Amino acid sequence: MNKFISRELCSVNDKYSFEYALNMVQKYISSKFSSLLHEEHGNSDSSKKAQIKSYIQKYIYDSKIHVEGLSQEELVSKLYRDMSEFGFITDYLDRSDIEEINTNAWDDTKITYTNGDILPSKENFLSPKHAEDIIKKLLRQSNMILDMSQPIVRGHLSKNIRITVLGRGVIDDDIGVVASIRIVNPQKLDKEDFVNKETFSKEMIDTLEVLFRYGISMCITGATSSGKTTVMSWLLGTIPDNKRIFTIENNVREFDLVKKDENGKVINNVIHTVTRYSEDESKSIDQEKLLETALTSNPDYICVGEMKGSESFSAQEAARTGHTVISTTHANSCEATYSRMVTLCKTKYDMNDKTLYDMVTEAFPIVVFLKKLEDNTRKAMEITECIINNNGERELRTLFKYEILESKIENGKPIIKGQFKKVNNISEKLIKRLLENGMPKQELDKLLI
Numbered sequence: 001m002n003k004f005i006s007r008e009l010c011s012v013n014d015k016y017s018f019e020y021a022l023n024m025v026q027k028y029i030s031s032k033f034s035s036l037l038h039e040e041h042g043n044s045d046s047s048k049k050a051q052i053k054s055y056i057q058k059y060i061y062d063s064k065i066h067v068e069g070l071s072q073e074e075l076v077s078k079l080y081r082d083m084s085e086f087g088f089i090t091d092y093l094d095r096s097d098i099e100e101i102n103t104n105a106w107d108d109t110k111i112t113y114t115n116g117d118i119l120p121s122k123e124n125f126l127s128p129k130h131a132e133d134i135i136k137k138l139l140r141q142s143n144m145i146l147d148m149s150q151p152i153v154r155g156h157l158s159k160n161i162r163i164t165v166l167g168r169g170v171i172d173d174d175i176g177v178v179a180s181i182r183i184v185n186p187q188k189l190d191k192e193d194f195v196n197k198e199t200f201s202k203e204m205i206d207t208l209e210v211l212f213r214y215g216i217s218m219c220i221t222g223a224t225s226s227g228k229t230t231v232m233s234w235l236l237g238t239i240p241d242n243k244r245i246f247t248i249e250n251n252v253r254e255f256d257l258v259k260k261d262e263n264g265k266v267i268n269n270v271i272h273t274v275t276r277y278s279e280d281e282s283k284s285i286d287q288e289k290l291l292e293t294a295l296t297s298n299p300d301y302i303c304v305g306e307m308k309g310s311e312s313f314s315a316q317e318a319a320r321t322g323h324t325v326i327s328t329t330h331a332n333s334c335e336a337t338y339s340r341m342v343t344l345c346k347t348k349y350d351m352n353d354k355t356l357y358d359m360v361t362e363a364f365p366i367v368v369f370l371k372k373l374e375d376n377t378r379k380a381m382e383i384t385e386c387i388i389n390n391n392g393e394r395e396l397r398t399l400f401k402y403e404i405l406e407s408k409i410e411n412g413k414p415i416i417k418g419q420f421k422k423v424n425n426i427s428e429k430l431i432k433r434l435l436e437n438g439m440p441k442q443e444l445d446k447l448l449i
Contacts, residue, residue: 190234206446208366
């Protein structure tokens with residue numbers, strides 16, 4: 001045993017702390033089998049995993065290393081997880097019932113579950129340095145580097161996992177690291193799920209489905225984690241297989257709309273694209289450039305993952321020239337969404353606000369506002385139609401809304417009760433447009449009940 005490692009890390013009766021055992025085993029494996037260890041990443045093949053585990057097992061047996069509360073098998077698995085994977089974070093990354101993993105400090109990680117519960121993780125990092133090491137290893141999987149020159153890192157770990165990390169330089173050293181990991185759309189939801197979870201009423205979700213199917217562009221708005229991407233992904237999945245869909249996303253693809261039959265043959269018509277960043281600006285491909293490409297690819301539906309810059313102007317241009325466009329943005333109401341779009345469009349052209357407002361309201365007549373309430377449930381708070389009157393004036397008409405009837409605290413938990421309410425039918429102008437776009441009369445009649 002290495003006599004230079006502090007015995008303060010050891011517990012009594014020849015039992016050692018996990019941190020002590022990890023230090024010992026890491027030094028041994030790194031010195032003897034470093035090449036094998038460096039090849040090992042989170043999802044490597046089972047033979048390498050078994051090989052490294054066998055080396056760990058032999059070492060702790062020969063060295064008589066025991067950790068209080070862990071069997072030797074459990075100790076081997078936990079040591080392997082820390083050395084070759086991402087510590088206790090590994091256990092949460094592939095679960096379908098997890099939405100967020102938020103580390104506020106090395107000893108404080110909270111897990112957000114799909115049912116709305118926010119609970120402390122069962123384990124924490126061992127120290128500030130341990131937290132920093134594990135998160136850096138996680139970032140390296142996507143070629144992201146966290147250091148003093150770059151203490152804030154944002155990116156994707158995979159096509160459905162977003163991560164934001166704060167390191168030393170912007171947080172206290174004794175915190176270790178702050179990390180927010182969002183697992184986007186961990187569960188594929190269908191119409192019944194939205195109704196059963198009371199995110200929408202059946203009438204609301206039916207209305208959105210047929211409006212989008214028959215060519216009405218819309219924007220889904222709300223704060224982060226309100227469910228915008230999940231709803232948009234579902235709507236795109238309702239489009240008939242013979243219609244061509246062109247999706248545009250930032251950095252990493254989250255949508256997976258391609259359908260295959262039992263023989264692996266693609267049965268629908270989808271193009272998925274992502275932006276590409278380069279230090280050489282001439283080689284960067286942004287959402288705006290992909291939108292230009294989309295317009296020459298004969299799409300029936302265009303999805304812009306998120307409007308947050310100059311692509312907003314191109315998106316509204318596409319919608320006003322006859323394409324069906326769906327997108328999301330961050331705003332705190334349906335009405336505020338149009339003001340947000342105006343602000344974003346001005347990053348492209350410094351045009352008159354009234355002119356831009358007229359353009360974006362024409363482009364996106366339907367806005368859906370989603371909100372995560374205090375009780376952690378997600379609700380479609382409002383669906384509006386912007387009506388353009390004959391004199392050119394705009395009228396914002398609420399089609400549906402969610403009314404909060406009661407809000408209280410029971411046993412320390414917020415309880416919110418409310419109801420969905422239909423307020424108005426769609427306008428005569430929108431009815432005319434739907435009929436022109438091929439909506440059968442019987443479907444329209446159901447919409448107007």
